Amino acid sequence: MVKKEDLVIGSFYVNSRYGICIYMGIKDFVGQLKHCFMFKDNRGYYVSDGELNGFYKYGNVGNNPPKLDSLISKISWRRKKQKSMAEARKQAKELLEIYKNRANTKGFAFSKDTPLQRQFEHEVPFTLSPGQFRCIMEIKRDMESDKPMDRLLCGDVGFGKTELAMRAVFKAVQNRKQSIVLAPAKILAHQHYVDFVERFKNYNIKIGLLTSKRNKERAQLLKDIANGNIDIIIGTQNVVSKCVKYHDIGLMVIDEEQKLGVATKDKIKAISANVDVLSMSGTPIPRTLNLTKLHIRDISVIDTPPANKKAPMTESYPWDNDKIKYVIERELNRGGQIFLVDNNINELYALRDYIEKLVPGIKIGIVHGKMRQNEIDDTMEYMLDKKIDLLLASTVIEVGITVKNANTMIIFNSQMLGMSQLHQLRGRIGRSNNNIQSYCILTYPKNKKLEPTAKERLKIMCENSYLGSGFKISERNADLKGFGEIIGLKQSGHITNVGMDYYINMLTQRIKEEV
CATH class of the missing domain: 3.40.50.300 (P-loop containing nucleotide triphosphate hydrolases)
Incomplete structure (x- = not known):
């Protein structure tokens, strides 16, 4: 629900009882200053700070502003609301089916930290920030459970997500499981390869960079991956192609998840049903934000910057x-x-x-x-x-x-x-x-x-x-882009009828009912 400090004059809002309106600011109403929301036919609805319950931000309207609803006749609003509720109920079932299947799938329970794990972690010349420490503990807790991890690690650029991913990968390798590190671009995959080789150089851990080049080196690498001779496989979407046969995958790290295409994400789903998945993003996409709002996906946020880092x-x-x-x-x-x-x-x-x-x-x-x-x-x-x-x-x-x-x-x-x-x-x-x-x-x-x-x-x-503005930028980006994806499919008029925030509220309630 909207807070008074978030109200913007001229912006659209949704009232759960009456529908879509425009905020006009604070006006005098019978000798009292109240918030004024304008509905159809210039009819004002006046509320105090304590009566803002039931108002939701509508979202970006672009070039197609929504029609205002009527304070007098509620027929149109009720019809739109009922259709959106029906869609929310349908989507709630789809979402729960997807994530219940994963929750009911038995995964691999990684062991507690070994002395070698602690040695690896103490080799870096810095101390984790409080946010990093909390996030790595959440990641390890997931990995040590027998439920497959599906966690988003969100941290601003330069906040140390990669170091946490390396610790998770090391843990997987300690349990004799292969790890995949998937990057959206060749230049990032190459950078990860260089960084991983340097970070893991003191250990007998085999790291391979899988490229799209068709040559003898690639053919040999594919054989080594299938035979379990490569512990960490780094690459772009090639790492989830059908030609790659893995020996025993335990962990998949997806960097800059928001940049992956739908086809790549479908391939990831095909091979990661019982595999721990750690996704990383500095600016998560609206769909990811919505899933975390619905408490369907676990999220860890690195909310403290490294020491001596100055904001640009x-x-x-x-x-x-x-x-x-x-x-x-x-x-x-x-x-x-x-x-x-x-x-x-x-x-x-x-x-x-x-x-x-x-x-x-x-x-x-x-x-x-x-x-x-x-x-x-x-x-x-x-x-x-x-x-x-x-x-x-x-x-x-x-x-x-x-x-x-x-x-x-x-x-x-x-x-x-x-x-x-x-x-x-x-x-x-x-x-x-x-x-x-x-x-x-x-x-x-x-x-x-x-x-x-x-x-x-x-x-x-x-x-x-x-420092740490990436998450806020993602939220504002979602507002600007308007009504995008909820569970991966473009929505029709159901969200535009009631606004994104109110639709998310509906979806949340339907999920609670289904549970």
Whole structure:
């Protein structure tokens, strides 16, 4: 239900008794100040703070605002409400069927931590944050149960999700189970492979990177996976393809779950019925948020940042040569490096020439998704070795790139990107945890009138630039996108009839009834 501090004048709300209305602000009503909600035919409904029970936020309306309901005749609202309740009852049964099947499936109960597990965990040169510690305990509790884990690990970019995943994987390997680490992009899968090899180097644990290349090395790797000679298998959607036969899977780690397509998720379901699944996300999709709201899916939130991590400063303004030159030189003067993102690959090389004229002597590298992996690796190595001042890239770098010396991010045509992408890109900076101030600049073309939703996205990004803002951005993103998925299928008019929040309330009640 809505709180008084969440009320916004001009926004749509839903009253459970009367239907859809617009909030008009605080008005005088018979000598008292009350909240005014306007229904059909300009009829006002006045309530005090204590009478807001039964009001729900409607959600984003886009270009199709809903029709207001009548305070006088409730026939239309009752009809819409009954149809939505029927749909909620149907979906409640579907949801419970999916998750009861998993709950009733017997999984593998991993052992308690071994001395070797504790040794592995003590090797890192830092102490877990309180949020990390709580989350890893929740993950281990699930793994040590004989019920298959289905847990979402939500933590902002740079909050240490990967270290927790590594500890879970180590636990699985200690129990002689194979682990899959699935990433949505090749560049992230490669980064994970490098990181896992380094982290596990003191142990006799075999790690394989499964690529799409058809060669002798891949054929041998597939044999080794089937024979149980590979403990940790890392890759993109290839790891769930039919050609991969696993010896004994115990754990699947899914990174950046929100970026996976429906086909990949269906393949995951096919092989993970009795396997522990740990999904990770910095900005969970609306469907995932809805499942956690319904208490159908377990969620662990890393809500405390690492020590000495400073929030980035985020600004949004039209591209201005003098400002951009200043931002670049400010970073270079303190010995740092810069990311400049333009998701139009065809513009990258012209933009490089432009920046070279703007800042003479600057050393620029280019990375994009159409390059070969070895070309990307070479360029990234130059960046890590500080042989490049500025990396000009497409959004291919939004996941899997860690350059601790890069603390300025400039995004060209930022109005074209979604909030999840913008947040992930912003997460590429400020990763050194040495209390250095990082800067994210969201630019858009001069003299361009932004679409209302694009303008709102940039506003939300600037307002939510604090450490741990990813979850809030996901919620705001769900509001902006409006009525998306609940259990994986696009909804018809049932949600638009009553609004997302009230529909979630209906669904929750129907689930309680079914249980």
